[in-house]
Amino acid sequence: MRAVVRGARGVNGELSLPGDKSLAHRALLFGALADGEMRVRGLPPGGDVASTRSCLETLGARFEDIPGGVRVLPPESWRTGETLDCGNSGTTTRLLAGVLAGLGLATTLDGDASLRRRPMRRVADPLRLLGASVTTREDGCLPLIIAPPRDRLDGIRVELAVASAQVKSAILLAGLFATGPTTVVEPALSRDHTERMLAAMGVDVQRDGLAVTVPGRRDDGAAPRLHGLTLDLPGDISTAAFYLAAGAMRPGSSVILRGVGINPSRTGILDALHGMGAAVKLANERTAAGEPVADLATESSPMRGISIGGDLVPRLIDELPILAVAATAADGATEVRDAAELRHKESDRIATTVTQLARLGADIHERPDGFTIHGPCRLRGAEVDAGGDHRLAMALAVAALSAEGETVISGAEAASVSHPDFWSDVARLAGPDAVRLEEENA
């Protein structure tokens, strides 16, 4: 499917966003391990969370609809010998790998063409150090094959080379089934939803700076008990970022987003937008699902370039494509460094962001670990391609709203991986004639 976006549009209105994708994966997965009932409301409808749910169903978990959400019923017995299709979702793959390695269940994890290109040794290697049996294809990619371990798992201390919440979570989850504690030390803090949710479920999670430790099996040999929770998931700040950027960039815009998660390990985008001079305001701060939440509002304002690197990068890793778009409206240079991880996402997001924004006329240059943009750039409608990457599809749409004339975005359906309502929400905020969806070969 392609989206034809008419440019030079302001965005105006109020939205409630889909629930946070990172929290949703964890709620379903940890719910399948819980003793009591896990009730999750506000689950996002995207393809990635559906992948986690269907993998868990294949493994024997059941899901019962409740008003506004689901109740997770853990498997009565875990099914083995299954090949699990993780679709496009790295979080499904890596978190499930940790759980399945910990449980020692013979299973195979596989996914779509994009997921099959993503690195899996970073999770397989530390899981093997714990004593688990986990193998990747020779090139370190999917399928990932998990077998019952030869011996018991023993807790370990691992120092990660890159800050990754997926890898950290996989090791901690497997560590719950090991003998003795498991510690993961990160070079910088990545999102800490796993730690928070496990702690809320009763696990004695200890944090000491950048080190986080979970206990292993109890004295009787059983894994730590996880209590079920009732969670109302906050809106996804990674989705909010597209509307915040659109509102900040386009003159005459005003956007209000209700109930967005503002976990400090995820709010790098707010810090960056504030640093650029964007008028993003937080109101009504509260807590939901053990996570801080606020309403966010933004209006257009003059913006200036910014330098991004170091510890800020893991706090806005998924928002860098949309930040590049915002930088095209800012005065001066915006430089993103220390973000080589972007090359291992749903696409090589350094290459895709640079090539596609350049097509729209952005003055953007690739670096090995990021990119530089010299703004303000005069964007003009052009043909661009989302490259099968949901965040690229949405970032290009926001760029297109700022461009003169029409932009044709191929592969627009990719947005549904995290935000199936994206195109209709853009039409609501930018006007019904701002977006037209067409079949690719029309």
Ligand code: S3P
């Ligand atoms: C996620 C962690 C991040 C992020 C991804 C979701 C998570 O990946 O890019 O979209 O929910 O744990 P890495 O941990 O690989 O950086």
